[in-house]
Amino acid sequence: MRDISFGQYYPVKSFIHSIDARIKILVTLLYMVSVFFIVSYTAFFCMFTLLTIIIAISHVPYRIVLRSIKGLLFLLIFTAIINIFFTSSGNSLLSFNIGKLVISITDQGINFAIKMALRFSLLVLGSSILTFTTTPTELTDALEVLLKPLTYIKIPVHDLAIIMSIALRFIPGLMEETDKIMMAQKARGANLDSGNFFKKIKAMLPVLIPLFVSAFRRADELADALDARCYNASNKRTKMKVFKLKATDLISFFVFVALVVLIFLDKYYIGAMVPSPDLGGFDVQGLDIFVYNLIKSISG
Amino acid sequence: MPIVIKNLTFTYSAKTPYEKKALDNINLQINEGDFLGIIGHTGSGKSTFIQHINGLIKPQEGEIEIFDLKLTPAKRPKVDLRALRSGVGMVFQYPEYQLFADTVEKDVAFGPKNLGLSADEVAKRVKNAIEIVGLDYEAVKDRAPFELSGGQKRRVAIAGIIAMQPKMLILDEPTAGLDPFGKEQILNLIKYLKTHCSPTIVVISHDIDEITRFANRIVVFNDSHIVYDEPMQQLFKHSEHLQEMGLDIPRAVKVVNALRERGIDLGDEIVTAEDLLKAIITRYNATHSTNIDENAGVFDMYDFSQKWLTSEEREALGLITVPKDDTNVDNKARKSTKKFGLKSEKKNKSIKKEAASKNKVKEDEE
Numbered sequence: 001m002r003d004i005s006f007g008q009y010y011p012v013k014s015f016i017h018s019i020d021a022r023i024k025i026l027v028t029l030l031y032m033v034s035v036f037f038i039v040s041y042t043a044f045f046c047m048f049t050l051l052t053i054i055i056a057i058s059h060v061p062y063r064i065v066l067r068s069i070k071g072l073l074f075l076l077i078f079t080a081i082i083n084i085f086f087t088s089s090g091n092s093l094l095s096f097n098i099g100k101l102v103i104s105i106t107d108q109g110i111n112f113a114i115k116m117a118l119r120f121s122l123l124v125l126g127s128s129i130l131t132f133t134t135t136p137t138e139l140t141d142a143l144e145v146l147l148k149p150l151t152y153i154k155i156p157v158h159d160l161a162i163i164m165s166i167a168l169r170f171i172p173g174l175m176e177e178t179d180k181i182m183m184a185q186k187a188r189g190a191n192l193d194s195g196n197f198f199k200k201i202k203a204m205l206p207v208l209i210p211l212f213v214s215a216f217r218r219a220d221e222l223a224d225a226l227d228a229r230c231y232n233a234s235n236k237r238t239k240m241k242v243f244k245l246k247a248t249d250l251i252s253f254f255v256f257v258a259l260v261v262l263i264f265l266d267k268y269y270i271g272a273m274v275p276s277p278d279l280g281g282f283d284v285q286g287l288d289i290f291v292y293n294l295i296k297s298i299s300g
Numbered sequence: 301m302p303i304v305i306k307n308l309t310f311t312y313s314a315k316t317p318y319e320k321k322a323l324d325n326i327n328l329q330i331n332e333g334d335f336l337g338i339i340g341h342t343g344s345g346k347s348t349f350i351q352h353i354n355g356l357i358k359p360q361e362g363e364i365e366i367f368d369l370k371l372t373p374a375k376r377p378k379v380d381l382r383a384l385r386s387g388v389g390m391v392f393q394y395p396e397y398q399l400f401a402d403t404v405e406k407d408v409a410f411g412p413k414n415l416g417l418s419a420d421e422v423a424k425r426v427k428n429a430i431e432i433v434g435l436d437y438e439a440v441k442d443r444a445p446f447e448l449s450g451g452q453k454r455r456v457a458i459a460g461i462i463a464m465q466p467k468m469l470i471l472d473e474p475t476a477g478l479d480p481f482g483k484e485q486i487l488n489l490i491k492y493l494k495t496h497c498s499p500t501i502v503v504i505s506h507d508i509d510e511i512t513r514f515a516n517r518i519v520v521f522n523d524s525h526i527v528y529d530e531p532m533q534q535l536f537k538h539s540e541h542l543q544e545m546g547l548d549i550p551r552a553v554k555v556v557n558a559l560r561e562r563g564i565d566l567g568d569e570i571v572t573a574e575d576l577l578k579a580i581i582t583r584y585n586a587t588h589s590t591n592i593d594e595n596a597g598v599f600d601m602y603d604f605s606q607k608w609l610t611s612e613e614r615e616a617l618g619l620i621t622v623p624k625d626d627t628n629v630d631n632k633a634r635k636s637t638k639k640f641g642l643k644s645e646k647k648n649k650s651i652k653k654e655a656a657s658k659n660k661v662k663e664d665e666e
Contacts, residue, residue, distance in 0.1 A: 011317050180397075183392070184390075187354055189382060189464065209400035213397075
């Protein structure tokens with residue numbers, strides 16, 4: 001329980017940590033959108049290289065960042081397999097019948113599956129860099145600022161932000177509580193780890209019930225504490241930490257925007273300039289063509 | 301059979317920035333029949349330590365020998381955890397937070413059922429355990445545990461452990477968050493358990509005055525090490541060091557130390573208020589050739605001053621002499637003795653201090 005790494009802040013000092021949280025959120029959003037526009041293997045390669053560099057700058061060990069993808073590995077492999085089997089366009093490499101169903105593995109299917117897996121890992125890795133380098137408080141504060149325009153259409157952004165920050169703040173506490181209750185029930189001979197799926201669920205009841213009771217108790221206490229201090233979310237409140245943009249924040253933002261422009265060029269422009277060579281099943285697009293031509297001209 | 305802990309070391313979240321060494325090379329032997337108190341700061345490793353004894357945490361380094369079982373970092377052979385947990389009962393801090401069943405009876409039955417006992421045996425043990433903790437079995441068995449009061453909930457939770465009939469009982473801060481009355485009940489219960497249920501008891505507590513009331517041996521944890529492991533009477537020779545570590549010492553010991561500073565040595569072995577009272581009376585008898593019964597029980601400062609002090613001594617202490625049958629004045633006088641006994645700044649030093657300490661003792665008793 002203590003070792004869950006996804007979404008956990010990693011407390012070291014680095015350039016990435018020091019970037020304005022608003023910029024980081026914007027960049028991450030841009031990044032997530034642009035990942036879906038990457039078409040060529042070269043661009044994927046560039047993106048991974050860039051991520052590697054960013055992680056190096058952020059001083060978060062690779063081991064820890066990679067751990068965040070470990071939990072989603074099953075999902076990743078599962079979607080890849082589904083993609084391989086159920087893409088029917090392209091040249092069939094292998095086909096077989098199951099009853100009336102004809103399943104064929106095509107070159108496009110394989111390319112698509114690989115790219116999907118790459119995209120997925122880019123998404124997870126990229127967004128985990130955000131949570132590794134930004135404290136939950138910074139995150140919610142920044143989100144509140146970014147969503148401020150929504151107050152004009154009567155969406156209570158501040159309330160939502162406080163709900164989110166409280167939720168984030170309670171996660172470690174509840175984890176600890178779960179740990180404790182599990183231990184207490186184990187000490188009473190509860191067997192929480194073995195048996196089949198349904199047995200396991202039933203065995204978790206002695207953990208879940210006290211956990212819910214305590215979650216409600218905590219929520220109650222917190223509400224009372226907020227009340228006792230006359231907390232009122234709708235009033236104009238000042239911030240303890242006021243965001244201030246630094247020059248480096250802007251520079252890193254524009255560097256990233258340049259990268260996104262490159263990705264779009266790759267998809268809509270570069271590939272269209274020259275015809276793509278036929279390399280059998282291997283999917284060659286956009287920047288790949290340049291790389292291919294480059295390799296060809298060097299090797300003669 | 302003693303429980304032997306050798307070179308136990310444990311680190312939380314190893315190789316991350318959250319890394320924390322909780323235990324560093326711990327060696328300890330817990331003998332059968334020990335009434336062991338463990339004290340230490342929050343984060344000194346004491347909770348981690350007791351979780352090891354119960355097999356809730358696997359040792360990272362070192363080993364634990366307990367009831368013919370051996371807990372080691374090795375994956376094999378697998379330890380029979382059920383045997384271990386039926387042998388070592390563990391009452392966590394705020395144990396009432398682990399209650400989950402819809403009736404008290406079912407909740408207490410959870411442990412023994414997990415041990416795989418027959419339904420008859422389970423029912424017998426449940427009834428027995430609920431009665432031991434001082435609850436009315438018929439009255440509470442069908443009630444929901446969440447309806448009970450705080451103290452009652454805690455006793456139900458403890459009953460859940462006792463019903464497993466462990467040979468050894470570990471309690472982590474058993475009185476935390478209870479009112480004085482509830483505390484008293486739990487402490488008496490622990491004493492009762494020691495003689496009637498599990499011969500070996502380990503208690504973690506922050507309240508040193510509480511732990512000295514029953515422990516015969518105290519282990520002090522500081523900064524993931526064991527600093528002291530001594531019989532209770534011996535531990536407070538190290539009062540100064542204990543206080544440097546930020547640990548409290550019993551009030552009686554504080555009084556003894558204060559008296560020693562002023563030249564009155566009552567000896568090293570005083571830990572509880574009762575000990576202190578006895579020592580003071582004995583000394584007073586010796587120096588004043590009086591004959592006060594040292595086992596007189598509850599000590600009454602007012603009675604004492606009226607009966608045993610001369611009028612000059614009373615005056616020196618700022619005490620008033622009043623005829624005893626006048627109850628109204630009597631009560632006032634009692635109050636004033638408390639106030640003035642400490643504040644008076646007249647001579648007759650030694651008597652004054654002795655009386656002051658007695659005053660303190662009286663407060664302790666109350």
